[in-house]
Amino acid sequence: MQTPVFKMNLIEREIRAMKKIYTFLFLLIGSASSLLAQDPQLSQYYAASLYTNPAMAGASRNIRLAVSGRSQYTGLSNNYRTAVAGLDAYVPSLNSGFGVVAMQDVAGDGFLTTSSVSGIYSFNARLNRDWGFNAALQGGLVQKRFDASKFIFEDMIDPVRGAVLPTAEVIPVENRSFANFGFGTLIFSNRMFAGIAMHNLLEPNQSFFYQNADSSSLRLPRRYTVHGGFNIYLNQTRYEEDRIILSPNILFMQQRNFYQMNVGFYVKQKALTLGAWFRQTSRNADAAIFMVGMRFPNFKLGYSYDAVISKAATAAVGSHELSIVLEIKPDYKGRRRSSKTLRCPDL
Numbered sequence: 001m002q003t004p005v006f007k008m009n010l011i012e013r014e015i016r017a018m019k020k021i022y023t024f025l026f027l028l029i030g031s032a033s034s035l036l037a038q039d040p041q042l043s044q045y046y047a048a049s050l051y052t053n054p055a056m057a058g059a060s061r062n063i064r065l066a067v068s069g070r071s072q073y074t075g076l077s078n079n080y081r082t083a084v085a086g087l088d089a090y091v092p093s094l095n096s097g098f099g100v101v102a103m104q105d106v107a108g109d110g111f112l113t114t115s116s117v118s119g120i121y122s123f124n125a126r127l128n129r130d131w132g133f134n135a136a137l138q139g140g141l142v143q144k145r146f147d148a149s150k151f152i153f154e155d156m157i158d159p160v161r162g163a164v165l166p167t168a169e170v171i172p173v174e175n176r177s178f179a180n181f182g183f184g185t186l187i188f189s190n191r192m193f194a195g196i197a198m199h200n201l202l203e204p205n206q207s208f209f210y211q212n213a214d215s216s217s218l219r220l221p222r223r224y225t226v227h228g229g230f231n232i233y234l235n236q237t238r239y240e241e242d243r244i245i246l247s248p249n250i251l252f253m254q255q256r257n258f259y260q261m262n263v264g265f266y267v268k269q270k271a272l273t274l275g276a277w278f279r280q281t282s283r284n285a286d287a288a289i290f291m292v293g294m295r296f297p298n299f300k301l302g303y304s305y306d307a308v309i310s311k312a313a314t315a316a317v318g319s320h321e322l323s324i325v326l327e328i329k330p331d332y333k334g335r336r337r338s339s340k341t342l343r344c345p346d347l
Contacts, residue, residue, distance in 0.1 A: 040105040044321055046249065051101055067083075086100070097134070101120065112147075119140060134187075146208055178205065181201040193228060198224055205220075222255070223253065225251065231245050242270070243269070262278070271295045290305050301322075303321070304323075305319070
């Protein structure tokens with residue numbers, strides 16, 4: 001005779017299995033009719049500068065490698081995980097920046113994985129003694145993978161041992177690849193900057209099953225980004241490492257009917273950086289973001305935590321994000337370095 005506790009455990013297993021089956025059906029229906037997913041976003045968007053705006057390629061005038069990792073809604077066992085890596089450099093003889101950026105986003109238990117890689121060309125122009133202007137083009141490849149083998153079906157559940165049995169279900173593994181393009185612009189001085197970027201320029205069809213259909217519901221929506229900030233020097237000193245810099249920043253992003261706005265600042269002195277932001281989305285006040293960063297010679301490290309303040313706070317405990325930036329200052333063989341280097345956003 002089965003005890004009440006055993007029966008309850010079995011019921012809980014079946015409920016979890018049914019939830020995954022329903023999620024599987026939902027994804028199939030969504031792919032066939034209305035794929036309205038947004039691109040992954042980062043709280044430390046200034047650290048993943050090429051992902052935010054391709055016009056940032058070459059802006060630092062250094063050889064720069066930036067890597068970011070994000071674990072979103074860590075209170076959930078199958079939370080979202082995103083990684084972004086970017087490499088860029090400036091070529092003074094061409095007044096140009098070149099870069100490459102890669103991204104991988106894993107949704108849930110890995111049922112849906114999105115990967116992308118793209119190249120960037122940015123033309124860097126000097127407008128006058130105080131202002132510079134960059135304009136960039138970006139092009140690359142996106143791959144989406146849907147793996148239903150990670151689901152637990154009813155016939156896989158053993159009453160005693162759990163989900164250990166093979167299933168008789170036909171397990172689909174779908175892959176979808178398509179080209180994707182974007183562009184960006186950036187205007188900046190030593191004290192302030194502002195940029196505009198557009199991703200998913202041609203709104204490519206991302207459906208697994210209706211790849212030749214022409215419907216807006218099957219397309220990856222364009223992502224529009226506007227961002228800016230400026231530096232306020234809180235003390236007067238001739239040595240840059242001794243300056244206390246307050247840098248207010250703002251980012252606005254819209255993708256179809258969804259938008260988010262990040263408003264905040266960071267304070268920097270010597271090796272330490274502290275920051276705080278508030279994120280508002282189209283539906284609600286979403287999160288308060290707190291950041292701490294450390295600067296070393298040619299190396300920067302940043303950590304941020306998103307404290308969820310929306311109604312999802314009870315289930316979706318905050319998000320962790322880590323960024324690492326390596327910079328090498330090249331020798332331009334006697335060529336005088338341009339004074340128009342982008343000093344923010346920076347860790």
